[in-house]
Amino acid sequence: MGRVVEGCTRFAKGPRGPGSRPGRRRLIVFRYLTREILATMAAVAGVLLLVIMGSRFIRYFGDAAQGDIPASILGTLMLYHLPGFMELVLPLSFFLGILLAFGQLYLNSEITVLVACGISPNRLLRVTLWPALLVALLVALCSLWLTPNGARHNEMVLEEQKSRLDFSVLQPGRFQEFGSGRTAYTESLNDDRSRMESVFISERQPRSDGTPETVVTRADGGYQTVDDDTGSRFLVLTDGERYSVEPGNHVAERVQFDTYAVRLSQASERVDLQAAELTSTPQLLERGGSEAWANLQWRLSMPLMVPILTLLALPLSRVNPRQGRFAKLLPAIFLHISYLSLLLAAQDAIARGSLAPTIGMWPIHLGYLLLGVWMTRRDQRRGGRT
Numbered sequence: 119m120g121r122v123v124e125g126c127t128r129f130a131k132g133p134r135g136p137g138s139r140p141g142r143r144r145l146i147v148f149r150y151l152t153r154e155i156l157a158t159m160a161a162v163a164g165v166l167l168l169v170i171m172g173s174r175f176i177r178y179f180g181d182a183a184q185g186d187i188p189a190s191i192l193g194t195l196m197l198y199h200l201p202g203f204m205e206l207v208l209p210l211s212f213f214l215g216i217l218l219a220f221g222q223l224y225l226n227s228e229i230t231v232l233v234a235c236g237i238s239p240n241r242l243l244r245v246t247l248w249p250a251l252l253v254a255l256l257v258a259l260c261s262l263w264l265t266p267n268g269a270r271h272n273e274m275v276l277e278e279q280k281s282r283l284d285f286s287v288l289q290p291g292r293f294q295e296f297g298s299g300r301t302a303y304t305e306s307l308n309d310d311r312s313r314m315e316s317v318f319i320s321e322r323q324p325r326s327d328g329t330p331e332t333v334v335t336r337a338d339g340g341y342q343t344v345d346d347d348t349g350s351r352f353l354v355l356t357d358g359e360r361y362s363v364e365p366g367n368h369v370a371e372r373v374q375f376d377t378y379a380v381r382l383s384q385a386s387e388r389v390d391l392q393a394a395e396l397t398s399t400p401q402l403l404e405r406g407g408s409e410a411w412a413n414l415q416w417r418l419s420m421p422l423m424v425p426i427l428t429l430l431a432l433p434l435s436r437v438n439p440r441q442g443r444f445a446k447l448l449p450a451i452f453l454h455i456s457y458l459s460l461l462l463a464a465q466d467a468i469a470r471g472s473l474a475p476t477i478g479m480w481p482i483h484l485g486y487l488l489l490g491v492w493m494t495r496r497d498q499r500r501g502g503r504t
Contacts, residue, residue: 147237152249154223159208159215159253166207167200174199187279198271201264205257205420210454212253213427216246217450220435239498243432250428258421262399265417270396304340314340317355319380334361335378343379352379394469411475412468419461419479426483427454429490433497457486 175196182189223229232242290306305316319335337358344351355378362371394402394413402410430453434446460482467473 147232148245148248151219151223151242151245154219155212155215155246155249157215158219159211162214162218163204163207163211166211167203170203170207171196171199187276191275191279194275195272198268201260201268205260205265208253208257208260209420209423209427212250212424213431213450213454214447216428216431217435217447220432221437221444221446224435224437239432239494243429243494246428246432247425250425254421254424257424261417261420266396266398273396312341317358319355332363334363335359335380336361337378350381352381354379408471408475409469411478412465415468415475415478416461416465419483422483423457423461426487426490427457429494430486433490433493436497457482 175192178187178192178195179189181187182192220229229242233239290304293301293303295301300319300321302320303318304314307314315338317335317337317340321333321335322330323333324330335355335358337355339357340353340355342351343354355375357376358374358378360373360375360378364370394409397405397410397413399414399417402414431450434450434453437445461479464473464479464482468475468478
């Protein structure tokens with residue numbers, strides 16, 4: 119605060135000599151306020167990203183533990199999910215960053231000093247809009263380009279994984295769960311992990327009378343195939359034996375085979391890679407249609423939220439020292455939630471065709487913009503000017 123007070127004191131003085139540099143003093147205030155806002159925003163964004171990404175990572179880790187996806191692709195999936203998380207987190211983080219940073223400045227009477235030194239609330243607003251523009255550009259980069267590309271990449275990776283061998287998650291020389299209650303062991307895998315050598319599989323299956331039995335299968339090799347008609351996947355085992363045994367029973371059934379197919383999964387519905395949320399922004403403009411316009415307006419709404427939230431945050435950040443810097447935090451969060459919820463509802467209505475794309479989400483943005491202008495004017499009338 120000392121540098122700001124000193125700079126403001128010099129700025130507020132009368133005529134300056136030929137050696138004075140008022141632009142530098144203005145720059146001190148600009149850098150100080152920008153640093154406070156961005157530092158607070160970074161802290162809030164870090165916490166929110168940690169929570170959201172942690173939740174998604176736990177979900178993927180559970181899938182990897184069950185053998186649905188290999189653990190080696192977890193890092194790639196999380197990396198390509200990051201733009202989608204940032205698209206939602208950055209506007210909220212910047213909103214809260216302004217509230218917390220300016221709230222602390224009000225508590226320390228720094229805003230009072232700045233206003234007393236001739237820096238009007240309008241100048242504070244202009245100073246705040248510069249980092250808002252930077253954040254809006256970053257959000258636009260995510261929403262218009264990185265997020266759809268990342269979502270498409272992840273869907274392609276997961277779809278490719280579904281079409282690959284289920285035993286791609288297996289490690290040679292270890293007994294591991296192999297889906298549907300199976301335990302599998304393989305001595306080795308070939309270079310592209312498409313074929314197993316020296317295979318052992320144990321599973322529980324019901325008999326014809328409904329009682330369970332343990333089935334053990336040993337084979338020299340195994341590979342996967344997909345039925346073109348049904349889309350079901352089968353593990354084809356070659357040159358082996360199949361035993362039906364029951365612990366404590368000395369009698370076992372043995373079947374020797376040259377080729378034996380084990381169904382791995384039923385045909386599943388394939389992901390539509392042409393879905394609007396997976397399509398690039400230029401392709402959405404060319405495609406048209408309700409879903410395309412709904413997704414396009416959503417992508418444009420994310421960066422547009424940032425300057426509007428800035429207008430809302432500045433008057434909300436004014437707090438009484440007796441109230442504390444968190445006094446208006448809860449109402450501000452509810453305001454942001456209502457804004458985002460209305461945008462989501464409008465997106466769904468546009469996609470269903472019940473709301474014309476020409477109307478779309480623009481009235482919502484206009485409503486909150488007018489609310490921000492009104493709150494700013496009211497704040498200035500109630501003491502924003504000195």
